[in-house]
Every structure is written in C-alpha cells, then in structure tokens.
Amino acid sequence: MRVRLQTNHGEYLLADDTAKTLGALLRQFGIPLSAIWTYRTTPLGDGRRKADFLPSTTVEDGGEEIIARVSRNINIPGLLGNETTRVRPVENASSEWTFPSPDGGAFQRVVAQMTPEECLAFVKQSVARTLEAWPEDVPRSVVVGTSGGGDSNALLSAMVESGRFAPSQVRPVMMLGIPDWDTQVENARQLCGSLGTELRVVEEAEAAELCGVRSISDARDHFLELFPDADLEFLGTWLLRRVLSACARQAGARAVALGANREDVVAEHLSRLVRGLMPLAAPYRRIGDVLFAYPMWQVPKKIGDGVYPSFSLENYEARNASFSPGRSVFYYFSYWMSELLPGLDVSFLDGASRLAEREQSIVWDDSLDDYVSSGEIVEETRKRWGRFLDAVRR
Numbered sequence: 001m002r003v004r005l006q007t008n009h010g011e012y013l014l015a016d017d018t019a020k021t022l023g024a025l026l027r028q029f030g031i032p033l034s035a036i037w038t039y040r041t042t043p044l045g046d047g048r049r050k051a052d053f054l055p056s057t058t059v060e061d062g063g064e065e066i067i068a069r070v071s072r073n074i075n076i077p078g079l080l081g082n083e084t085t086r087v088r089p090v091e092n093a094s095s096e097w098t099f100p101s102p103d104g105g106a107f108q109r110v111v112a113q114m115t116p117e118e119c120l121a122f123v124k125q126s127v128a129r130t131l132e133a134w135p136e137d138v139p140r141s142v143v144v145g146t147s148g149g150g151d152s153n154a155l156l157s158a159m160v161e162s163g164r165f166a167p168s169q170v171r172p173v174m175m176l177g178i179p180d181w182d183t184q185v186e187n188a189r190q191l192c193g194s195l196g197t198e199l200r201v202v203e204e205a206e207a208a209e210l211c212g213v214r215s216i217s218d219a220r221d222h223f224l225e226l227f228p229d230a231d232l233e234f235l236g237t238w239l240l241r242r243v244l245s246a247c248a249r250q251a252g253a254r255a256v257a258l259g260a261n262r263e264d265v266v267a268e269h270l271s272r273l274v275r276g277l278m279p280l281a282a283p284y285r286r287i288g289d290v291l292f293a294y295p296m297w298q299v300p301k302k303i304g305d306g307v308y309p310s311f312s313l314e315n316y317e318a319r320n321a322s323f324s325p326g327r328s329v330f331y332y333f334s335y336w337m338s339e340l341l342p343g344l345d346v347s348f349l350d351g352a353s354r355l356a357e358r359e360q361s362i363v364w365d366d367s368l369d370d371y372v373s374s375g376e377i378v379e380e381t382r383k384r385w386g387r388f389l390d391a392v393r394r
Contacts, residue, residue: 001025001060003038006069009077014068022066023056030080036068078107079340088112095119095306100342109342119306120157127158127295130283134164138291141169141253145244146192146199148174148184150305150312151259153191155296157307159257160195171251172197175243177204177216178236183318187311202243210246211239212394219392226388231324245290255291261301265294266334266345269352271326272373278359279352280373287362287371298346300338 001019003026005012019025023033033056041049054066070076077083081098084107093113101108114122134140144159146152159170172192176182185201192199204216213219216239223235244256260282269279283297296304305312322328338345365372368386 001066003066003068005029005031005036005076006067007076008070008073009075012077012082020059021056022054022058022060026056026068031068031076035070035072035074035076037071038066038068040064040066075107081107081109084108086110090115090118092116094309095302097300097303098339098342106341114303114306116307116309119303120154122303123154123296123299123307124158124161126299127155128162128164130293130295130297131162131164133284134293135284135291138254140165141251142171142255142257142293143244143248143251143253144170144172145240145256145258146172146174146188147259147315148187148191148311149259149315150308151261151264151296151299151301153187153259153311154299154304154307155257155259156191156197157195159295160197167196169253170197171200171247171253173200173202173244173247175202175207175240177207177239178220178232184311184315187314191308191311200247202247207239207243211242213239213392214394219388222388222391226384226391229324231322231327232320233322234324241287241292245287248290254289255293257293257295259296259304260294261296261299261304262338262345262349263301263331263334265297265349266337267327267330269348270330270333273352274330277373278361279356280361281356282349282353285362288364298349 001016001022003014003022005014014025014029014031016025016028019028022038026033026036026038038054038056038058039051040054041051044050058066060066084101085098086101086109088110090113092115094116096111096113098109098111100106101110142159142165144152144156146156156170156172159165160167172188174185174188176185189199189201202210208215208219211219219239220232220235223230224232227234240258241256244258248254248256265282269282272279283294285292285294334345337348359374361374362371363374364370368382368389370389
C-alpha cells in the first residue's frame with residue numbers, strides 16, 4: 001500500500017507491503033488518524049477534482065494513489081524527526097536517548113547513543129540533583145526498594161555512590177512473593193555484593209506478616225478475583241509500600257527510596273489529571289511517618305536500563321502481561337511525549353510537581369484503615385477494596 005502524505009512542510013511517500021489497511025499503514029509511520037483526512041481524487045475538468053473520502057479500514061484494491069492530508073497546520077514531520085535528527089554515535093553503546101539540540105529550534109534533536117558508563121553518569125547526576133532537596137527534617141538514613149530490575153539497580157548504585165549517605169545508611173531491601181519479582185533475587189545479591197552493601201531479602205512469610213495479611217499468595221488470589229481488570233503490579237505496589245515502610249521503621253529510618261522513573265511519574269500524573277485530581281507529590285511524598293523518595297523521577301527508563309542491560313533484559317523476560325487499559329494508555333502517552341518533543345516530559349514533570357504542592361494528596365482513610373490518594377477511590381472501588389482487605393487481613 002502507498003500513501004502520499006501532504007503537509008504544509010512538504011510531501012512524503014509512505015509505503016509498506018505488509019500493511020493490511022490504510023489505518024495500519026499510517027499508524028506504522030506514527031501518523032495519528034485523528035489528525036488527517038484520507039481520500040482519492042477524480043478529475044472533473046477545468047482543473048477541478050472530486051475528493052472521495054477513504055475510511056481507515058480501506059484495503060487497497062487497485063493501486064490508485066491514496067492521499068492523506070494533515071487537517072491542522074502542525075509540523076508533523078518536525079514532531080516525527082523526519083528531517084532534523086542528528087546522531088551521536090559511540091562505541092559499546094548500551095542504550096540511546098533523544099535530546100533537544102543545544103543549538104537549534106524546538107524540533108531539532110540529537111539521538112545520542114550511550115555507553116553503560118554514560119548511562120550511570122546520567123543517573124548519578126539526576127539522582128544527586130534530587131537528593132539536594134532532601135527534606136531537612138528527615139535523617140539521611142534510607143531503605144532502598146530493590147527488585148533486580150533496571151530502575152532499582154541503577155538507583156541503588158547512584159544512592160551508594162552519591163556521597164550524601166554513609167554507606168551503612170543505605171539499606172537495600174527486596175520483597176519476595178510476586179512471581180516476576182522473585183526471579184531477580186540473585187541479580188540483586190550480585191549487585192549489592194559489588195557495591196559493598198548487604199541485601200535484606202524479605203521472604204514471602206515475613207512479607208505477609210509485615211503487610212498484615214495472612215499470606216501473599218492468598219492476597220494475590222483474592223486480588224485477581226476482585227479486580228480481574230487490573231494488573232498484578234497494582235497489588236505489588238501496595239504490598240511493597242507496606243513492607244518497605246515496616247523495614248524502615250525496624251531500621252530506625254524514616255525514608256524509603258524507590259526506582260520510579262520518568263515515565264512512571266509522568267503516567268501517574270496523567271492518570272490523575274484526566275480524573276480531575278491533583279498530581280501526587282514527587283520526588284518526595286510523605287505517607288504517614290515515612291518519606292517516600294523517587295530519586296530517579298527524571299531519569300528515562302531507557303537510560304536507567306542502559307546501566308545494566310543484561311539484568312534489565314532478564315527482568316523484562318520474567319514479567320507478567322499487562323491487561324489494564326488505563327495503565328497501558330498513560331504509559332503510551334508518556335513515551336510519545338518525549339518522542340515528539342524531547343524535553344517536554346521534563347517540563348510536564350516540573351509543572352505537575354508545582355501543582356502537587358497545593359494539596360495534601362495522601363490521606364488516612366478510617367473506613368479502610370490505610371492511607372489512600374485523596375479523591376481517587378470511587379464508591380464501587382472502595383467497596384471492592386474493602387472486601388479485599390476483609391478477606392486477606394490477619
């Protein structure tokens with residue numbers, strides 16, 4: 001199938017023999033169907049022509065030219081980086097990221113290949129900037145959530161080597177009980193050994209006790225029964241928050257650091273704004289008596305993964321499939337935000353962070369006997385979560 005894309009910035013021929021429909025072809029080239037009008041033309045004489053609309057489900061049947069016209073005066077070629085991309089090559093690259101060009105306009109960009117050392121240097125610099133704003137009333141002693149995946153591995157390395165904590169005050173903790181997390185325990189031990197830190201592994205039975213549930217497997221089964229449209233990571237996040245909070249209190253610390261990356265925080269902000277809710281605080285979020293810190297909040301996942309690419313790959317291969325449409329779409333938006341205009345995601349994070357300062361977004365809920373995000377739980381969800389808690393608590 002062949003389509004001539006007409007824009008105010010030039011014409012482009014789009015062709016792909018594997019595309020089964022017109023819509024599939026356009027999507028393969030990153031063209032949103034909502035932004036274009038597709039048609040064929042027939043000459044009428046005197047220089048006039050008749051335009052016949054073609055739906056996106058059209059299957060090419062005669063080889064006639066299909067035209068796609070951008071319906072707004074926006075620079076789609078510039079957004080897609082068709083003509084303004086430069087490349088920064090390096091040897092032994094483990095990742096790449098698209099940065100704004102330092103000497104050009106908004107649509108000029110540089111695709112920078114990065115070595116593992118450069119990825120780690122990026123993470124360290126970003127984490128160091130975040131740690132400069134560490135709340136003065138919180139002692140510099142922290143439990144670091146560790147999973148063996150790319151984000152937490154890079155975070156732990158940056159925290160240990162930041163110089164802002166005594167080595168003995170950075171305590172990596174790994175919780176077992178979620179199948180796709182458990183596979184990475186040896187990787188986590190290997191990393192901690194190389195950093196000179198001791199990994200605390202919270203086995204499933206202890207994790208259940210610290211969370212206040214009868215068993216992790218029982219909680220997992222009830223969660224999947226009551227929330228069949230939600231991903232298991234939602235439960236994992238709740239369990240991890242409770243386990244790490246308890247570990248911090250046991251260690252005499254008042255802070256927990258997690259490896260939430262740039263896209264994690266962007267997707268979370270988008271999901272709340274869509275529902276008319278204030279963003280949750282980042283990079284520092286107080287939940288009861290524990291400070292949750294997100295030092296990686298401005299590190300793209302692709303750069304974090306580039307620090308230990310082999311560990312990251314193993315982590316991806318062990319993950320469960322995602323079935324939550326909301327989770328998928330907000331992450332998808334977060335990836336395209338930086339793809340279309342490098343740096344826009346950072347501006348969005350900064351703006352959302354300032355908005356979050358206007359409201360206390362984590363509050364205690366007496367009926368659930370737990371902390372919740374303010375304004376987030378609708379009544380039907382509250383009832384289901386209440387049934388879940390009644391079924392799994394000790």
